[in-house]
Amino acid sequence: MSEYLKLEGLTKVFPDKNTGSIKAVDDFSLAVERGEFVTLLGPSGCGKTTILRMLAGFETPTGGKISLRGKDITGMPPSERSMTMVFQSYALFPHLNIYDNIAYGLKIQKKSQDIIRNEVAMACQTVNLVGLEKRFPGQLSGGQQQRVALARALVVKPEIILFDEPLSNLDLKLRARTRMEIKRVQNMLGITVIYVTHDQSEALSMSDRLVVMNRGKAIQCGTPEEVYCRPDNIFTADFLGNANFIGASVEEVDEHRVTVRVQNKHIVIRDLAGDFTEGEDVHLAIRPESVEISSEPSDFTGTVDVSSFLGAETEYRIEFDGSFIKVNQSNRNEPARLYRTGEKVYLKFAKDQFRIYKT
Numbered sequence: 003m004s005e006y007l008k009l010e011g012l013t014k015v016f017p018d019k020n021t022g023s024i025k026a027v028d029d030f031s032l033a034v035e036r037g038e039f040v041t042l043l044g045p046s047g048c049g050k051t052t053i054l055r056m057l058a059g060f061e062t063p064t065g066g067k068i069s070l071r072g073k074d075i076t077g078m079p080p081s082e083r084s085m086t087m088v089f090q091s092y093a094l095f096p097h098l099n100i101y102d103n104i105a106y107g108l109k110i111q112k113k114s115q116d117i118i119r120n121e122v123a124m125a126c127q128t129v130n131l132v133g134l135e136k137r138f139p140g141q142l143s144g145g146q147q148q149r150v151a152l153a154r155a156l157v158v159k160p161e162i163i164l165f166d167e168p169l170s171n172l173d174l175k176l177r178a179r180t181r182m183e184i185k186r187v188q189n190m191l192g193i194t195v196i197y198v199t200h201d202q203s204e205a206l207s208m209s210d211r212l213v214v215m216n217r218g219k220a221i222q223c224g225t226p227e228e229v230y231c232r233p234d235n236i237f238t239a240d241f242l243g244n245a246n247f248i249g250a251s252v253e254e255v256d257e258h259r260v261t262v263r264v265q266n267k268h269i270v271i272r273d274l275a276g277d278f279t280e281g282e283d284v285h286l287a288i289r290p291e292s293v294e295i296s297s298e299p300s301d302f303t304g305t306v307d308v309s310s311f312l313g314a315e316t317e318y319r320i321e322f323d324g325s326f327i328k329v330n331q332s333n334r335n336e337p338a339r340l341y342r343t344g345e346k347v348y349l350k351f352a353k354d355q356f357r358i359y360k361t
Contacts, residue, residue, distance in 0.1 A: 005072065007034040007162065007194065012066035014052050014218075026052045028218035030066070034196065039188055041197040043205040044215035045241065050198045054164050057196060058087050070161070086155035087164040090171065092147045094139040100126075100150055101135040107158040125153040128187055145176045152184065156191070163188075165197040169204060177201075181208055202242055206230060214238050236285065236359050245287040245357075246327040252282045260358060262286065265323050267301045269351070271358045278358070285359045290328040292355040295320070295341060300348040306341045316340060322349065 014027040027049040034040050042050035055061040057068060059080035068076045075083055086107070094103050104125055108118045126132050129149040139147055148168060155163050165184070169177045185208050188195050199205055205212055206226045214221045214229060214237070222234045233239035236247070250262040250269070259272045262284060269286070278284060295318060304320040304327070311333075318329040318341065329349075341347055 005033055006036040006070070007196075008032075008067075008069045009053070009057075010067045010069070012053065012056060012068070013064045014049070014056060014061060015064045026218055027056070027063075030218070030220055032213060032220065032223070034194060037192045037194055039185070039195045039197065039208060039210045040213065041199060041205045041209040041211070042213050042215055043199060043202070043242070044221075045200055048215040049218040050215050051166055054087070054166055054196060054198050057083075057162075058085055058164055059083050084161040085164055086158060086160040086162075087166065088148075088151050088155050088168045090167045092139070092151045092168075092171075094147060094150055094154075096139050099136050099138050100131065100142070103139065103150055104131075104135075104153045104157055107154060111158065121157050122153075125157040128156060128190070129153045129183065143176070144172045145180050148172065148180055149183065152187065156187070156193075160193070162194045162196065165195065165199075167199050167201075169199075169201070177204075184208065205242075212242075214242065216241075233287070233357060236287070239287045239357060239359070243289050244328065245289055246293070248286040248288070248323065248327065249325070249361075250284050250286050250358075252278050252280055252284055255280055260284075262358070265302055269353060269356065271356050272354070278360070283361050285361055287357045287359060288351060288355055290317070290330040292352040293327065293329045294350040294352075295329055295331050296348045296350055297339075297341075298348060300350050302349040302351065304347055304349050306343055306345045306347060309341060309343060311340065320347065320349065 009030060009032045012027055012030040016024045016026055018024045030053060042053060044050050052061060056063050059078060063076060067074060101122055104122045105118050108121055126135060129152050131149055131153060134142065134146065169180055172180060181204055197208065209226055211223060212226055212229045213223045216237050222229055222238045229238060230242055233242065239245040248264060250264045252260055253263050253268065254261040255278055259270050260278050261268055261270050304322040306318055307321050307326060308319040310317045315333055316331045318331060319326050320329055
């Protein structure tokens, strides 16, 4: 991997009147390639926005180093970093029309009127804002305002764009359309993007790589497929996709597989995430979409506790082996077979989708 943008051992400590200090970011390292779309994903308070602000130059790291193209930019002011930031609140100037909002950065750079006019026109065309230049932010929809914020970031031709949860204020459909628009523009221009979100759908659909974070640390880094299908730890499995966790006991261990017992049945796990010993209690993790409900007898049984019809699929909570698991059942068959509260059902697990973790 080329060392285009490199974060090495970043740490950020904030003072706290109760505890003395809070470590918001803890020894965070990441290398990003030119043109890559990298998403920092994690719950609120995990440190992802603090990392973005340190990248932008709005926060000074307590420790560590940031370099761009081999040059140390850790102490460099924001205006010299060739990065722009798109905020959650859009941060548009309400008293300026769309043209002047987009042109603001170019005017600060003292570009000529001809250059400003041409660059704003190109930016408007790129993000589909042509014809709206004379309107004011209050006259636009949330999605249009977000495109103005994107155009304002693009027009100064940054090397890197930083996004801080830019779609959280939009409704579901508009969020889906806008994230496709952001990805289209990024692909077209080849700009490097560091994107912060707690939304799984955004992270999975847009990113070249995901960095899952918790308590200021990077928990796992990889492609969306790697992180979703092969989570390294319980936190990642639970946060990304809301996996089910089933208690089990290890019956047998060899070099390439572990055999566990669940409901007095044996399950063989071949995709291991650690070393296990016979008799050890473990957690099995499996995604809700990797469990099938059936009325035909199979090895495992459960009882429907709650069912929620959502159109394309039905979400179930199933009482299973002393706890509850979630099942997402597709409604592609017509009419869809719906199971009711209290109904006994049989469960078929996609056994190759199980992951095993220590308790």
